[in-house]
Amino acid sequence: MQHRHLGRSGLRVSRLALGTMTWGKDTDAEEATRQLTAYIEAGGTLVDTADVYTDAEEMLGALVGDVVERDDVIIATKAVARRDDGPFGGGASRGALLTALHGSLRRLAVDHIDLWQLHAWDNTVPLEETLSAVDAAQQAGKIRYAGVSNYTGWQLATAAATSPSRIVSTQVEYSLLERGIEREVAPAADHHGVGILCWAPIGRGVLTGKYRNATPSDSRGASPHYAPYVEHHRSERAARIVQAVVTAADGLGTTPLAVALAWVRDRPGVVAPVVGARDTGQLQASLAAEDLVLPPAIRAALDDVSDIELGYPERPLG
Template sequence: METRRVGSSGLRTSRLGLGTLTWARDTTDEQARGTLQTFLEADGTLIDTAAAYGAGDAERLLGRLVGELARREDVVIATKAGFAVRDGKRVVDTSRRALLRDLAGSLERLGTDYVDLWQIHAWGEAPIEETLSAMDHAVRQGMTRYVGVSNFVGWQTAQAATWQKAVPGRAPLTSLQVEYSLLARRAEMELLPAAAAFGLGVFPWSPLGRGVLTGQYRSRIPKGSRAASDHFAWFVQPYLEQRSKGVVEAVALAAEGLDLTPLQVALLWVRDAPGVTAPLLGARTAGQLAAALATEELTLPAEIVSALDDVSGGPHLLRG
């Protein structure tokens, strides 16, 4: 698999990443093993997780499987801190104490002395300088090699990046993670320009529109899908509304004409969008992942890219 440089940093990753949101919950240990094995065999390197995924169980499973299937130095492990679900409620705590506690727990669960990329999971109430001081400490102590942010909006990203650049010796931001797909193009307004201005890599999550762009929901909600589950239905529902159907049908039509699957068309549009480093794939099985990996030698014709731009929100301002 082709690799890409993460922004202006020295870090390089595969141009597709493997997400672990569902590991140890909707994805069984054996499914995770098969998915990771398939990803590694395709020379994939970037694996994204978080302290909050499965209340830490996703990290435990990932640490065990990496120990069995790969050499630590051959993978790029990215994790996140500052977010948790407690008593059914989402809690964001980006204080220095909470962040460093989360990172120490992540290292223990992953069975490693360091992570390659440590990200703040969300903007919190703690002063941004306190949050970023935790990142500086983690880099100095060798707990992480690079740092980034996740789910920040444009001005938050710019403020954090500027703060880190203001004084020599601070750990510069390397990347940002954001939802980005044909059904979620808000990142083009401020986040992608901010990433370009500050030399940040971009890791889109849900590049397949929370699964809707695969076309599996065109006629019904399949049994066993995320939209049919108690804990993920809320996540998918916003993209099952009428305004999304035209985009889904356009992707399906393009896929038919190109002899590809809708998944592949939607993924290629994101993977090769300006500024993108690596979309994060939430495949639950090796079979689901295989279709995405089959895009390695493919690109979309410029005419199709333009048509998908138009139907999903208009011309991409950073494209060419």
Template sequence: MQQRPLGRSGLAVSRLALGTMTWGRDTDADDAAAQLKSYLDAGGNLVDTADVYGDGDAEAVIGSLLGGLVPREDLLIATKAGVRPGNGRRRDCSRGHLLRSLDASLRRLGTDYVDLFQVHGYDPATPLEETMSALDHAVTSGRVRYVGLSNYSGWQTARAAVWQAAYPGRAPVVATQMEYSLLERGVEREVLPACEALGLGLLPWSPLGRGVLTGKYRNGRPADSRAVSPHFAAFVESYLDPRSSSIVEAVVTAAGGLGVSPLEVALAWIRDQPGVVAPILGARTVGQLLGALQAEYLELPAEITLALDDVSAIGYAYPERDD
């Protein structure tokens, strides 16, 4: 699998990443091991997780596979913190919470460092400088190699990256993780321009439009799909609309012409968008993952890329477009 630099950093990552949101809940340890082995065999090296995935179970599953299935030094681990499960304060990016969460993640992962530590969302109740100083401490203490953001708006992304770049010795922000797919292109308005200007690599989550771009929902909702899952039904529902359906039909048509699957077309499109480093594959089963990994070998013809650009285009107006 080809590799790309993660933003303006020396870290090279495979151009498809492995997500673990379902691990420890919908994906058991055996299936997770099979996924990780298949991913590594394909040349992948970046596994993304978070402290709230399965209430920590996803990290624990990864930790159980380190050393046996894969040497720690052969795997790049990215995790996130800053979201509190349950009711009450949803975001907590205070210094205390971030560092406590990091220590708990390291225990579950069974390692003394993570390669990428990402703030899971913007917290308006905590001063930005406090959040970023926690990331600096995580790096200088040796517990984190690189830092990033997730689900920050354009101005929030720019403010955090500029703050870190303003003083020598602060840990630079090298990446941000955002939802991005043919069904959700909102990051193109402000987040992607900020990333390109400030040297951040983009890691798209849900690059298959929460599974809708596979085409599985064209004729209903399969009994084993996320759309009927108690955990993810609402997550998928917003993309079961007429606009999404027209985009899915375009993807299916392109896939038929190329003799590949719709998910390969959708992944190849997002993988090659400007600023994108590695879409995160969130497969529930090893079979789904193997299908997604085939996208590594697909290069979309320019005319198909342009057609998909057109059918999924989003609007621009002042101030993003001032003409």
């Protein structure tokens, strides 16, 4: 698997990241072991989790040192989202963040986090306080690199320009079905040398084409946990884009999943799509997209069918 620098940092990561949002819900410990094994054997290094992904941190922590050596995996986790009702159970205050970090280190059974990400912007806390906690964690050697997630363009730019510790990544939803980051987030990331990690790179599963006619009983769309998550991208516009992806896949002799992943993986500024699979078979299908490079004509056609409107001020007045 090819590797890329994460933003303007010295950290190199595989250009496909393994997501763990399903771990502890639809993916049990045995299946998680198989997923991590397959991912590492394929040359992957970046595993993304969060303190609110059910038992994902504990499950990953139990595998590090067994399935993979600690120094061979880049662990990325997140804080800010609410874990419990206690005074430090969520949010981006200094106390809440450092409490969250302590908990993640304990659950992961490691002495440092490679990439610690602020899961969301917190309007109730001064940004300087939030960033001071990130800097304190880095100075103490508890984290190596810092990133953000789900920030708007102005939020990302402000944090990147203000933080004492370099912000090296932003994790956002990005796919052929969700290109909103191209308005302001992607330009802000480019300006500040921040690498883009993409969650839901296959449109929450919709871009695989499996939902074109019905909802498969074994799919996320039929899961009580994820049905609303998938439904978000089931629309007439999405149907047109999915059909274009299916047509491209047929012409290339590959899968719609591979086409969708290759498209987003090679977008400007993107470092790695984050792929979350329910089982190893799904993960193997994503790993198989590693060698696919979309021909310029197909990429242009997909760009066109999924294009979003950019107006003032993203496009200057003529």
